[in-house]
Amino acid sequence: MAKTKLGLELPTDPRWVNLTEKSLEDILTDHAYCEQKAATSGISLITNYPDRAELVDEISPIVAEEWGHFRMVVKELRKRNLTLGYQRKDLYVNALIKFQEKGGSKEDRLLEKLLTFALIEARSCERFRLLSINLKEPDLQKFYHHFMVSEAGHYKLFLKLAKLYFDEDRVKARWQEYLEFEAEMIKGLEVRGDRMH
Numbered sequence: 322m323a324k325t326k327l328g329l330e331l332p333t334d335p336r337w338v339n340l341t342e343k344s345l346e347d348i349l350t351d352h353a354y355c356e357q358k359a360a361t362s363g364i365s366l367i368t369n370y371p372d373r374a375e376l377v378d379e380i381s382p383i384v385a386e387e388w389g390h391f392r393m394v395v396k397e398l399r400k401r402n403l404t405l406g407y408q409r410k411d412l413y414v415n416a417l418i419k420f421q422e423k424g425g426s427k428e429d430r431l432l433e434k435l436l437t438f439a440l441i442e443a444r445s446c447e448r449f450r451l452l453s454i455n456l457k458e459p460d461l462q463k464f465y466h467h468f469m470v471s472e473a474g475h476y477k478l479f480l481k482l483a484k485l486y487f488d489e490d491r492v493k494a495r496w497q498e499y500l501e502f503e504a505e506m507i508k509g510l511e512v513r514g515d516r517m518h
Contacts, residue, residue: 327443327476330504337448338455340514346398347515350406353394355445355517358414359475360387362438370431376482383475390468397464413518414441416506420499432487436499439479444503444518446472 341348363384367377398405417440421433449469453462483492 327447327473328500329443329447330500331507333444333448333451333507334512335451336512337514338451340512341452342456342514344515345401346403347406348517349394349398349401349403351409351515351517353391353398353405354408355411356387356391356394358411359438359441360384360391362434363387366434366438369427373431373486375485379478379482383478386471390471393464409516411516411518412510413444413506413516417441417499417503420502428486432483432492432495435479435483435486436492436496439476439483439496440499440503441518442472442476442479446476448517 363380366380367384370376395405417437421437422429446469449465449472452465453469456462456465480492480496483496
């Protein structure tokens, strides 16, 4: 299978969009918590690496943006008389965290975090694009187009920061390992319409 425009090794199964339409409350709930976790992860990066001026300056507005996205998704739920459900275990993100190289220096861990976040944003962008194109409801198409554009920018930013702080060849090699791992992991995950990933 050909890579996606974002360089992902495996495109999302087309059945995923059809399934999301059947469980809109669940997918919006999961989406809301993805935005909340993205904001929290950004705060964590800043508090762990406050000496990295570029990181602090670049990530700070993303934290505000991701929290704004959480509020947008909750507003969309309310508009539809739906309820924000409880957060579920994120098998996709947990698998990526397990794949991170453990040990090493604090700097080594920064590279792993930046690449993990870049990959989550890339996959989210790819899925938001699918929703913006394939959902039947025009308002939801516009809603998800907004998120697609935003996630594309975040994905590029995390890779840019990785290349700023680390040798580019090292970043490229490790990024390829992440892409290959993620493709195999996606193959093993059940296609579910109530999860963003």
